[in-house]
Amino acid sequence: MPVTAHLLIGPVLRRVVGARATVWVETTEPTFVRVEAEGGAAGSAQTFSAYGHHYAIVVVEDLLPDADHPYRVTLDGREVWPLADSPYPPSFIRTRPADDAEHPVRLIFGSCREATPHATARKLPPDALDAYARRLMTDPQDPDLRPDLIVLLGDQVYADKPTAKIRKFLKRRRAAGYHGPDDEVVSFDEYTKLYLESWRDPEVRWLFATVPSVMIFDDHEIIDDWNTSSSWREEMNEQGWWRERISAGLASYWVYQHLGNLSPDQLAADPLLHKVTTVDDATDLLHDFGLAVDRPESADNTDRPYQWSFALDLGRTRLVMLDNRCNRVLVRGGREMLPAQEWNWFVDQAHGDYDHLVVGSSLPWLMPPAIHNVEAWNEQSADAPSRRRAGNAERLRRMVDLEHWAAFRKSFEALTELFRRLGEGGDGSPTHRVGLSGAYRAPETISVLSGDVHHSYVAKADLGPGVTTPVHQLTCSPIHNQVPAFMRPLMRFSWSRAAARVTRTMAEKAGVPEAPLRWQRLAGPYFGNAVSTLRHRGAHAEMTIEGTSPDGELFEVATVELRP
Structure with a gap:
């Protein structure tokens, strides 16, 4: 039968x-x-x-x-x-519409979503994605409620911090002889349990079936601090279970998240999809793929086996989602968020016929100024000639997650310069891009969407008087998680002028040049669970942060017009 x-x-x-x-x-x-x-x-x-x-x-x-x-x-x-x-x-x-040049675009975004409340022992505030789904259910066809796209910016699942339900499952698996840590997933089959638990949440299941979505990973899809530094990689490679973990993590990400990021034409051209759909059992193919795409990156190695970054156009909005994790260059003295080949691809995508540029980056480009200064100081110290000083800086980098764009100064400055050139319009070749020239109309807005940091805020960049395009950092995190209460005053203080002055002096003494721009906070920090909306209509753009009340309803935290 x-x-x-x-x-x-x-x-x-x-x-x-x-x-x-x-x-x-x-x-x-x-x-x-x-x-x-x-x-x-x-x-x-x-x-x-x-x-x-x-x-x-x-x-x-x-x-x-x-x-x-x-x-x-x-x-x-x-x-x-x-x-x-x-x-x-x-x-x-x-x-x-067939001709939707004048049609508005509405994106919702956020990051860091632990599984639903009934699956976790932690008493987290209500899930913002659940709350959004419930509100949309009241009238799914209302254009003021319905987004064009859901943009998820990392930590869609937590392989290293699973719920109590998953930990019980892992305990039984380990007792049966399956190797690995007792409280972390390792195998592909264990990864499937994370997605099953999270994506079968009834409200979220309905939302995912009704609104298109794109996704990019951050560290917890694999493990906390994934690819923080070369020494981190060396230490992880010594773990007997690591090869299976990284293979399963990247293979399951490709299946559950990345496949859906591709357009129909890209799916037809994807060589891995062609292979897995023409064999009876794709286990070996996916296992080998997961290992191959984790190959360490070096400054002179531009032959990447797979690109996770992707781009799409929605009306007059261009979204470019960047891989901030897998393809990092971790060479001491030459760290980069993206290798040269992928950076050149990004610059190509950043030029074109659109009104609004949206860059999806799981890690914020603009952090609180004091944290930015500490990360830049730490990277400089990790490259110091003194082995002791460099070793201490490396340990600190890993201990307190000093790994955002500021801790990859070469990439931070390149991204800043790219935005400056785009915002000025006219002729020019953006930094680190050979052979690209021509006249470009400045975009109406440039926005960087980010998560990771477990609080939400809006910051505006000052790139100089020649830049006519408003450039903003839009951070929304977490969707369903929380930052420890004792850290909140410290994070608020990190936005202060006093903290910025002290940390800038420390960075200057270490030889860190001043950042090539200034920025100011316009909204936040907000520490509750949240989902944010970015709206584009013609030249106008605005962003709204919405938090969740104790009874699971959304309320407005802040609305900011993204203007010069």
């Missing part, structure tokens, strides 16, 4: 590009997946299998422009979505 397949996770609506959309699912058995939308649009795919799990990403074709398309999912011809007893509104695919 044939085995009946069921939906395990999904459907997850990922990209909507013109008349096409991508829908991702995980099923309990191998099966034929079909997605049918009102109006005759449809797509299908056979699942691929790896590590005993089964997945498909379906490209839905022939959607009508500027329309809502309720859809259903069938497995081997049997309808499994929408759920028969669902109390939630139907899921649908929303397309933009």
Whole structure:
């Protein structure tokens, strides 16, 4: 008798590009997946299998422009979505107008989301993504409520800090002989439990089935402080379980998160997807892939086996999401957030025909000034000729997470200069980009979306009188987590002028040049769970931070117009 397949996770609506959309699912058995939308649009795919799990990403074709398309999912011809007893509104695919140059764009974003409250012993404030979903359910077709895209900026799952439920599962696994730490996931199968726990949250499941989403990792998808420094890598490589952890972490990220970041055309051209969908069992392929893409980066090695950064256009908004973790250059004295080849790709993407540039960076570009100064001082000290001084600085770097853009000064300055050149418009070749020249119209706005730091704020950059484009750092974190109470006064103080003066003096004595820009805080810091909205309409842009009340409702923390 044939085995009946069921939906395990999904459907997850990922990209909507013109008349096409991508829908991702995980099923309990191998099966034929079909997605049918009102109006005759449809797509299908056979699942691929790896590590005993089964997945498909379906490209839905022939959607009508500027329309809502309720859809259903069938497995081997049997309808499994929408759920028969669902109390939630139907899921649908929303397309933009065929000519949407004047159509507004609305993004919601955030980072750092632990699993739902019933899965964790910690008493965290209400989940902001749950709260957003509940509000959208009141009228999913209301353009003032419904975003065009969800942008998740890292720590979608916590491999190194799982919930009590997952820890119990791991304890049983370790007792049965599966190696690894008792309280951290290691294998691909263990990673699947993280996604199952987080993405089957009922409200979030409905939201992911209804609103397109893109994602990038931060450290906790792998482990805290992932790729902080070369010495960190050396220490991790000595752990007997590390090779399986990094292979499983990157392979599962590719399956669960990265596949959905790709457009239909990019999916068709992806060599790994082609391979895994043409073999009976892709376990070995994904295992080897996970190890290959973790290859250490050096300053003169530009041959990367895979690029996690990606870009997309939405109306007159261009979003470029950057990998701040996997492809770092960690060479002493030559640290970079992105290797040269990927940096050049980013610069290419930053030039083009758009009105608003949005850069997704899991780690903030602009931190509180005092923290910026400490990170720049620490990097300079870690490169000191004195072995003792360098060693102490390296230990401090890892102990207190001194690893943001300020701790990669070469990249911080390159990004700042790129924004300056873009904001000035006219002729010019942005820094570190050979052979690119020509006239460019300055964007209406440049915004850097970030998370990681477990508080939310808006900061405005001052890049000089020649820059006509307003440039802002927009940070929203956490969606569902919290910063320890004792740290909050310290983080507030780090924004003060007094703290900035003291730490700048320390950095100056170490030989750190002054930062090539100034910035000021416009809103925050806010320490509660939050989700933020970025709106673009013509030349206008604004950002709203919304927190969660004790009863799980959203309330406005701050709204900031992003103007010169």
